Amino acid sequence: MSVERHSQAVRASDRDRDEVLVRLHTAFAEGRLSEAELDERIDVTLAARTHGQLRAVAADLPATGAPRVAPEGSDRAPAGRFQLAYKGSVKRAGRWRLPERFTVAVYKGTGLLDLRAAELDGQVTTLRVLAYKSTVEIIVPPGIRVETDGVGVSAEVHGVPPADAPVVHIRGYAYKGAIEAKDRIRRA
Structure with a gap:
């Protein structure tokens, strides 16, 4: 079994699921997910048993701590929002x-x-x-x-x-x- 396939099959912990839930809720709060998408992904996350299943849930979302792109014409994104x-x-x-x-x-x-x-x-x-x-x-x-x-x-x-x-x-x-x-x- 390759290292990548092995990491996909590693069992996920409650903490792993919690981290994905925080990522999903952050994406919802930022307007990246609708309420329906959030509900669907929460269900999938709570049912996930492996790291591979958890990665698939948030594959289209930016990584936690990813740099934010500032709006055009500004030096930085607005703060305090x-x-x-x-x-x-x-x-x-x-x-x-x-x-x-x-x-x-x-x-x-x-x-x-x-x-x-x-x-x-x-x-x-x-x-x-x-x-x-x-x-x-x-x-x-x-x-x-x-x-x-x-x-x-x-x-x-x-x-x-x-x-x-x-x-x-x-x-x-x-x-x-x-x-x-x-x-x-x-x-x-």
Whole structure:
């Protein structure tokens, strides 16, 4: 048996499957995979028994840590549009700038996005949130219109915002977790 065929047949561990799941969720958060593609590939990953099967699942995706191509006419890609937590947490609070498109991916951890003092770059802000076995909480200030879609996304926002209110559109996918948008923090 050749070395390459042997490495294809080596049994995959839970950690190997977890690494591929993080890669898939990152690709989803970057817009490389649709929700349907992500669901399909998660099923294949969880059923994979060998390294060869795992490699096939993500063969068309960039390698983890691959350099990103900057848009034409710029010296570098824009910063501050993506946050990832792997078995940890993401927290943004206080005064910070929120770009029109912002992505958060949390794998087996927690996330808090407190927008009450955030400076919104546009009238419509799109938050793409992925919570894999995680909870991501989004706190919005009064007077913001919140729109949600996806799986495992809920919103509890009180009052009626004015017609010209800024919009925060939350597109989310929670697998064995939750994405919660609210305008009040519950005290324990």
